[in-house]
Amino acid sequence: MTGNVKEKVMGQASENRSRKVMIGSVAALVVLVVGIVAWRAWAGRTPGPDAAPEQVQKFVASDDFNKLSSDEKQKYMDKLFQPGGERERAMRNMAMAHRQKMLDDYFALPEGEQRQAYLDKQIDQQEEIRKMMENPTTQRASA
16 A cells, blocks of 8 residues: 555656646746747837937948938938037048048159049049939949
8 A cells, every 4th residue: 555655646746747847848938939029029120319329320221221201311310410429520530530641642652643643543532422422322223
């Protein structure tokens, strides 16, 4: 009789352990599924115009930005190009450094034809930029 009781108790303990493993597995699966759904929702969201500048820049560079209305696009552009903001100061500093390098490169050349060729090249580059700014869609498609 003690053997029967022992087997019965062992069977119940094994059954309880199996049930706990099953419940734990189901709970882990539920947590995993909820995590994946939350991650997908978070990763695919559109950052607002007031999001971190890095997020806004990344979004503005994406194809999703082009799907927005003109009014919505303007909100992002206003945020990116706030007068007196850090971004404007950074762009001004980069432009000044670029101009200084161009001057240094120009004056490093001997007077005459090489300087003239350098200026011609700069004018050609500026003309290309002007064309791209006037009609960016055709330039992007041909690039």
